[in-house]
Amino acid sequence: MRDAERPDTAYLPPMLTDRQAWAAFEARDRSFDGRLFVAVSTTRIYCRPSCPARRPKRENVAFFGQESDAREAGYRPCLRCRPDAVARDAEAVRKAVALLEAAAEPLSLTTLAAAVGYAPHHFQRLFTRDLGVSPAAYARALRARRTEQTLEEEASVTEAIYEAGYAAPSRFYSDAGERLGMTPSAWRDGGRGVTIRWAVVPSSLGPLLVAATDKGICRLTFDEDEGALRRRFPNADLRPADAAMTSLIGDVLRAVEAPAAMPDLPLDVVGTAFQQAVWAELRKIPPGETRSYAQIAAAVGQPGAVRAVGTANGSNPVAVLVPCHRVIRSDGSLGGYAGGLDRKRKLLDAETTGGQGTLNLPI
Numbered sequence: 001m002r003d004a005e006r007p008d009t010a011y012l013p014p015m016l017t018d019r020q021a022w023a024a025f026e027a028r029d030r031s032f033d034g035r036l037f038v039a040v041s042t043t044r045i046y047c048r049p050s051c052p053a054r055r056p057k058r059e060n061v062a063f064f065g066q067e068s069d070a071r072e073a074g075y076r077p078c079l080r081c082r083p084d085a086v087a088r089d090a091e092a093v094r095k096a097v098a099l100l101e102a103a104a105e106p107l108s109l110t111t112l113a114a115a116v117g118y119a120p121h122h123f124q125r126l127f128t129r130d131l132g133v134s135p136a137a138y139a140r141a142l143r144a145r146r147t148e149q150t151l152e153e154e155a156s157v158t159e160a161i162y163e164a165g166y167a168a169p170s171r172f173y174s175d176a177g178e179r180l181g182m183t184p185s186a187w188r189d190g191g192r193g194v195t196i197r198w199a200v201v202p203s204s205l206g207p208l209l210v211a212a213t214d215k216g217i218c219r220l221t222f223d224e225d226e227g228a229l230r231r232r233f234p235n236a237d238l239r240p241a242d243a244a245m246t247s248l249i250g251d252v253l254r255a256v257e258a259p260a261a262m263p264d265l266p267l268d269v270v271g272t273a274f275q276q277a278v279w280a281e282l283r284k285i286p287p288g289e290t291r292s293y294a295q296i297a298a299a300v301g302q303p304g305a306v307r308a309v310g311t312a313n314g315s316n317p318v319a320v321l322v323p324c325h326r327v328i329r330s331d332g333s334l335g336g337y338a339g340g341l342d343r344k345r346k347l348l349d350a351e352t353t354g355g356q357g358t359l360n361l362p363i
């Protein structure tokens with residue numbers, strides 16, 4: 001068997017585990033089309049995750065984050081689901097995002113669509129389907145992030161606002177709720193140029209991986225080790241936690257042990273605009289309360305996107321602090337949890353009893 005024919009996670013985008021990729025493929029999850037390509041070693045064909053064709057055996061499947069990687073590994077595009085067409089669309093969206101990130105002045109939809117070779121309305125639909133927000137909203141969020149960065153360097157708030165390309169200061173304040181608070185390029189590039197400090201610490205819910213940039217916590221997961229962190233951020237400078245990180249780790253442990261009294265800890269996480277919207281909505285759920293996937297979908301303005309909310313929930317990189325455990329099924333059953341259902345139940349129990357009753361503080 002050649003390397004390319006073996007099931008492999010090496011080509012996956014940093015936000016996706018092999019398990020999530022297989023789950024998306026099994027569920028024919030459309031929201032992964034263009035970001036994930038599924039190759040079948042027995043037929044030498046690759047598909048979109050949503051391909052209607054019969055599912056092959058797990059051991060015959062390899063995942064790719066880039067269409068070109070699937071081609072280079074010797075696979076041909078499926079004629080039924082046309083993954084090459086969706087890859088062209090995704091490439092156009094990626095290119096548009098790069099243009100928006102590089103633009104000093106706001107770009108019109110017509111200019112943007114023409115630059116990537118699509119008709120404006122068609123491209124608006126593509127972009128929104130892919131990222132959950134329109135190009136205009138994405139550009140506003142980017143400008144808000146730039147403002148935030150400039151604010152750190154500039155003494156004058158007004159100057160910072162004008163430098164970030166706003167017509168008038170009032171626009172800045174109206175955009176404040178849409179901030180992405182992220183550096184999408186570095187994140188997409190496996191953390192290139194970023195220093196991440198990490199530790200695995202014991203908690204009453206099991207070993208907890210805490211990883212942080214100097215801006216905030218970028219990963220908080222159960223049962224993960226340095227190897228898992230390196231697979232998510234292959235290009236980051238990973239270093240063991242230092243003394244300066246001790247108090248942050250203490251706060252994280254307190255939040256895990258007593259979620260009802262959760263301190264407001266800084267996060268540094270990046271997702272698609274849709275994921276960001278879902279995660280922001282999760283952070284609004286008070287401890288001791290739960291919401292359904294459908295309620296979160298409605299809250300982010302996409303009532304039809306219940307399954308995509310479930311996926312965004314599952315790809316939350318910061319357990320507990322982005323409380324995805326507070327989302328349950330409409331019928332009241334727990335649904336899934338990346339850290340295991342037992343932990344989800346314990347976290348919810350601890351919150352409803354005030355966060356102190358069932359768990360012991362180790363610190």
Ligand SMILES: [Zn+2]
Nearest residue numbers: 047051078081
């Ligand atoms: Zn197919």
